[in-house]
Each structure stands twice: as C-alpha cells, then as structure tokens.
Amino acid sequence: MEFFNNHKKLFGTATLMFVGLTLMVAILPAIHNQENNQQLPGAEKLSADAVKGKALFVANGCVACHTQQVRNVDMDKSWGSRPSLAADYAGIKRTDFWRNTATLMGTERTGPDLTDVGNRQPSKDWNLVHLFNPRIVVKESVMPAYSWLFTIKKEPSKNDVVVNVPAEYLKGKEGKVVATKDALYLIAYLQSRKQTKLPDGTAQPEFLYKREVKKEAAGGAAAEDAGANGQALFVANCQSCHQENGEGLPGAFPPLKGSPVVLGDDLELYVNIIMNGYDARQEYGVMPAVGTNMSFSENEVSAIINYERSSWGNNGKHVTPEEVKKIMDFVKLNAPK
Incomplete structure (x- = not known):
C-alpha cells in the first residue's frame, strides 16, 4: 500500500509505462515503416501551386x-485502378514542425474519394465550375459552393481565368466569373491527385470480393461489348460534363443529344475524342483525354459509344469492339511522341 500512497512513485511509474508503451506502440513502428516503405519510382513531387492548394x-x-x-474491396474500383499501398504515402512529410496534417487519407466519404481524381476528372474547366457551385454540373450534390474563391468582373483582363457559369447562378450580378489565385491553387492540388503506376513487371494488387459480370445471350449488344456497361461508364466518366440528359x-460542355459527332459516320474522330480529348471549339472548354487517362479498352469505348448513340432520342449506328479496336490501334500508332 505504501507504493499507492507515495505519489512520486505512483506517478513516476505511470510516466515510465506511458513513455515505454508510446515507444513500442507508436514511435518505433513508425520509424520502422519510414525506413522500409519508399515512394514508387514514378511518384511526382507536388508543385508549388499544388502545395498551396493542399x-x-x-x-x-x-x-x-x-x-x-x-x-x-470491389466497391472501391471506381476510385482508382488499384488498392492504395503504403508506398503511396511514403513521400508525404509533415506540413511543418507543429502540424502533421500531411497524409489526408480521411475517414468519411460524404463526397467521392479523391485518390485518383486527377485522372478521373482532369478537366480544369469542369473543376472550376464545380468549385463555384457544384449544383451546376451535379444537381444532386450536397457539397457547399465555394463562390468566395471567385470574383465577378465586368471587364476581365487577358490574364484572368474566366469560368463559364450560367447566368441563373450569378444571382442577378452582371459580368464574368473569374477564378482567384486560391481557386487555381486548389484546382492544381486536385489535378495532382493521380495514382502512381507500379513499376513494369510488378504485379497489380487485385481487388477483393470480385463480382462476376453477367453477359446477355450471344448476339445482344451487351454480349458484343463483352460485359461493359455503357450507361455505368457514361455516368462515371462523362455525365458530370455532358449531363444526365x-x-x-x-x-462550357457540348451536348451529345443530336450531336453530329455522336450520330455521324466518322467513327475515327469519335474514338479519337474519347481517347485523346478535344480542343478545337472556342465556345467550349478543353476536353481531357478521358479514355487514355482511364485506360479504356475497346469494349468500354464501344459500350460508351453505343449508349450515347441510343440515348436522349439519338438513333446512331451500333458499333462493335472489333471496329473500335482497329481505330484505337491506329490512333496509338499515330499519336504524337
């Protein structure tokens, strides 16, 4: 009982046990992880603008x-091409001496995961519109509008980044929406969020709990597209810009309903736009290389094309993965080095 009545011995022993457990449970394992987990060879350092955006x-x-x-897990496939690894976070350092808010893994998905959002949604135009008011591009979004990161100018300068915002979202104000430096910094950080590819020869970790894809009877559209779901692919990769309707x-973003590209006979142009993007329209923003960024197969590209050609009143010609593959091979062969 003397031990419990002597506060020096009691608190001294408690302090030693706390320090010892901290060393064994937290500090030593952390040092071990730091020494044994290295960045992937292709990992890129954040730019100065992306650091400010973070x-x-x-x-x-x-x-x-x-x-x-x-x-x-299988349900996370939409957020990245592979499960995250310890190496993905190995190069992240403390914000500064006092703060350790560096590894932003998060604990909640009220919004989508952003691990690979730089590949999934690389469009600067879309990101700026979405940041100004998410409901413009995703009507069901619960994300708050970050309109304070923008200003409205009647006469923007040639160096200003103008955001194409529909008039009904300006609340009666006249002028053009211009992104501030803070908005551009934040977008730079979001666009930097890309999963680093594993070195050649390294086995890609498989997602657990894989679901079997059911195919329709031979001769059906789904069978021809080898199980790829055109509507699901459109929703995940195209709908945020081209909209559900x-x-x-x-x-900002061109319509696909009644589009001469969608309904036309120039399949090479259509496939090339999906795979390599498009920047030949002054009235619209630049379309990123969605297909290349997401490593679309000919089955996925043909499924998207067939969905777009048969939706919203469109009645375009059905295409097969074989037709698309020939064009994809040609496009890759002639792509600029």
Whole structure:
C-alpha cells in the first residue's frame, strides 16, 4: 500500500509505462515503416501551386468529406485502378514542425474519394465550375459552393481565368466569373491527385470480393461489348460534363443529344475524342483525354459509344469492339511522341 500512497512513485511509474508503451506502440513502428516503405519510382513531387492548394484543401474543410484511400474491396474500383499501398504515402512529410496534417487519407466519404481524381476528372474547366457551385454540373450534390474563391468582373483582363457559369447562378450580378489565385491553387492540388503506376513487371494488387459480370445471350449488344456497361461508364466518366440528359452545359460542355459527332459516320474522330480529348471549339472548354487517362479498352469505348448513340432520342449506328479496336490501334500508332 505504501507504493499507492507515495505519489512520486505512483506517478513516476505511470510516466515510465506511458513513455515505454508510446515507444513500442507508436514511435518505433513508425520509424520502422519510414525506413522500409519508399515512394514508387514514378511518384511526382507536388508543385508549388499544388502545395498551396493542399493547405487550402485542409483550411476549407474538404478533408472532412473526402477520403484519399482506395480500399482493397470491389466497391472501391471506381476510385482508382488499384488498392492504395503504403508506398503511396511514403513521400508525404509533415506540413511543418507543429502540424502533421500531411497524409489526408480521411475517414468519411460524404463526397467521392479523391485518390485518383486527377485522372478521373482532369478537366480544369469542369473543376472550376464545380468549385463555384457544384449544383451546376451535379444537381444532386450536397457539397457547399465555394463562390468566395471567385470574383465577378465586368471587364476581365487577358490574364484572368474566366469560368463559364450560367447566368441563373450569378444571382442577378452582371459580368464574368473569374477564378482567384486560391481557386487555381486548389484546382492544381486536385489535378495532382493521380495514382502512381507500379513499376513494369510488378504485379497489380487485385481487388477483393470480385463480382462476376453477367453477359446477355450471344448476339445482344451487351454480349458484343463483352460485359461493359455503357450507361455505368457514361455516368462515371462523362455525365458530370455532358449531363444526365445529354444536353451538356451551354458555354462550357457540348451536348451529345443530336450531336453530329455522336450520330455521324466518322467513327475515327469519335474514338479519337474519347481517347485523346478535344480542343478545337472556342465556345467550349478543353476536353481531357478521358479514355487514355482511364485506360479504356475497346469494349468500354464501344459500350460508351453505343449508349450515347441510343440515348436522349439519338438513333446512331451500333458499333462493335472489333471496329473500335482497329481505330484505337491506329490512333496509338499515330499519336504524337
């Protein structure tokens, strides 16, 4: 009992046990991980603008709703090409001496995971419109509008980044929406979020709990597209810009409903736009290389084309994966080095 009545011995022993457990449970394992987990060879360092954007990502509470970890389960396939590895976070250092808000893995998905959002949604135009008011491009979104990161100018300068926002979202104000430096920093950080490819020869980790894809009887459209779901692919990769009704967003993203490209006979142009993007329309923003970024197969490209050609009143010619593959091989062969 003397031990429990002597506060020096009691608190001294408790302190030693606390320090010892901290060393064994936290500090030593952390040092071991730091020495044994290295960055992947192709990992890129954040640019100066992206570093500032990361600070804004934390300051504006984005970390509360978005994770940056692709779990090893089938349902996370939409967030990245592979499950996250320890190496993905090995190069992330403390924000500064006092703060360790560096690894933004998150704990909640009120919004989508952002591990690979730089590949999934690389369009700068879309990201700026979405940041100004998410409901413009995703009507069901619960994300708050970050309109304070933008200004409205009647006469933007040639160096200003103008955001194409429909007039009904300006609340009666006249002028053009211009992105501030903070908005551009934040977008730079989001666009930097890309899963690093594994070195050649390294086995790609497989997702657990894989679901079998049911195919329709031979001769059906789904069978020809080898199980690829055109509507699901459109929703995941195209709908945010071209919208659920296929009408796009005036001044920002072109319509697919009644589009001469979608309904036309120039399949090579159509496939090339999906795979390599498009930047030949002054009235619309630049379309990124969605197909290349997401490593679409000929089955997935043909499924998207067939969905777009048969939706919103469109009645275009059905295409096969074999037709698309010939064009994809030609496009890759003639792509600029």
